[in-house]
Structure formats: structure tokens, C-alpha cells
Amino acid sequence: DVKVTQSSRYLVKRTGEKVFLECVQDMDHENMFWYRQDPGLGLRLIYFSYDVKMKEKGDIPEGYSVSREKKERFSLILESASTNQTSMYLCASRVTNTGELFFGEGSRLTVL
């Protein structure tokens, strides 16, 4: 079975802190994604990566950056956390451009 693991299920951070959200997949998938999920807004794409060291901005990249140094790992970075970044963050991966997405369990971030 494909496994997508997100390093933290729950985080509480203070405004201005730097936050790292880690995601690891174990099925050699090319594509990896970071979404944020908010009530009434569904899933919104922050960044995605089609391959190692490649990254593309999604629909809401402001305030975020990403890193993909190895194929299996895709990190989301909040350089200076703000309260409006309080949300559920979902990582996902897939093997082909149009294939099924496999999701992690999510990381619920609260910024105080």
C-alpha cells in the first residue's frame, strides 16, 4: 500500500515563527502536492512538484515556500507564520499526471 506520512498531526506555533511541515511518500511517486483545507473553501493548492528539485506555484503560494531535495520528501515552509495560516494542511502524491492522489493524514496548524 502507498503510504504518505506527514510528520506532525497537530502543531501550535506563535506568530512570526518559522514552521516546517514534512511529507514523505514511499512509492517512488513523481508528483507531490501541498494543499490547505478550510471549511467552505475545499482544498486549495499551495505548491506542487513534478520531480526532484522542481516546484510550481499553486493557487495560493503567498507566505509559503517548498523544498524537494529528494524524490520521497516534500517540505512546506512558512517563513513567518501568521494567524491566517491557521489551517489543515494536506500532502499528497501520485505516480502519473492524471492518476489517483494518495493523501497523508493531514497536519492541523494553529498559529497564535
Add this chain to the structure above:
Amino acid sequence: AQTVTQSQPEMSVQEAETVTLSCTYDTSENNYYLFWYKQPPSRQMILVIRQEAYKQQNATENRFSVNFQKAAKSFSLKISDSQLGDTAMYFCAFCSNTGKLIFGQGTTLQVKP
């Protein structure tokens, strides 16, 4: 730009009955893929069903089936013989040929005993 709209924020159904969740999308592309994902409470999102736009036949997966109307840009999900384990948030998603995936706002489905 592509958009996906789920107009039903919440729905409920009695166990063993049938329910249909609506989804419409907007695109100028001819070849694309559509998905329904399920997110159970506090659990991971999983794929329910997938439809290729070039296929006229509606996809089915056991109790789950879709009504794909390409001209109307409509992609509804029908759940037959609803079970308590179907209680979840359901997301409709559009995937272009370039791989960009767009989700709808989600529909929370409650199956009542």
C-alpha cells in the same frame, strides 16, 4: 480558468437509501479526468471513483456510481444502499491533461441509522 462547484454544503440520508451529490465544473478542455474523493472524520482522504472524459460510459465502483454529463459539465455521485461508514466529506475534483488538480468546496454527508 477551471472551476469546480459543489452546491450542497451538507446532506443527509437514511441508512440503506440512495443519495446523489452534485458537482459541476467549468473548462474549455476536451480531455480531462474527474474524481470523487471521500474524507471520513479524522481520517485520510481516499479515492472513491474516477472518470475519464473521453469515456461515455459512467464509472461505477460497487455501490458508488457517477452520472457524467459532458455537455452540461456535470459530474454527480450516486451512493446506493447508504451505510453508516459512508458518513464523510466528499470532494469532487477536476484534473486537466497537464495534471493540475482542482477541488470543489466539499459536501458533508451524514448517514443516519
